[in-house]
Amino acid sequence: MNEGILHKVREMNPLVHNMTNQVVMNFSANGLLALGASPIMANAKEDAAEVARQSDGLLLNIGTVGEEQLDAMILAGKAANEQEIPVVIDPVGVAATSYRTKLFESLLSEVQPTVIKGNAGELAHLIGRKLETKGVDFVGETDPTEVAEEVARNCGTSVLCTGKTDIVTDGNRTLKNETGTALLTQITGAGCLLGSVVTAYLSVGEDxxxxxxxxxxYYGKKAEIAASQTDVRGPGTFLSHFIDQLAGEDMG
Known part of the structure; x- marks a missing residue:
């Protein structure tokens, strides 16, 4: 586990521009602050690109996006691409409706992501495969490695496929992560905050x-430690411990 990148994040305190869904803004901001990054949320077309240029990383999350916010995301994404600022795109619920699919395709046609982060169902949809989803969640069973690698090759980017085992790949090289806890699936926005954390890690210029x-x-291990606390009785008590753990140094 590479803790050196975390230390660099905390030394640099990167500004992470979160163009994310309305459900998770507060959680994402608090999680980034705990991690050691600085969050900013700017969704207006009038200043999205300017904020992106001032930032160290950009997250584009389509969870509650509409036409106006899509336009702002494209402006911000283009500005980030021009300045070689890392861009993470999270296609939340892209398989749920044709509207979301259209929005994502419009975004991807204009913005080159550094990483696409999604679950197996979302990623499979990007390459025309049908895997079982329920709303924004993947509920089927599949080996995500092949799906993630194909998305990476098709989109010319790196991919983080989240699940019981996380898959990180560029289509050629593949890494796996098995840290985490089922309690993460019981709190709103756990995957969305992970997208913000990944953006913060990318912003410090490492591989x-x-x-x-x-x-x-790191995210999964901190969740494991939080879940193991003796006073955790469910997702509510887990949540506060998780934010505390994100702020800590000890990997347990």
């Missing part, structure tokens, strides 16, 4: 695959 893998490993 993309190593950074994405280190982010997923």
């Amino acid at each position: 993309v695959l190593e950074s994405a893998h280190a982010a997923a490993a």
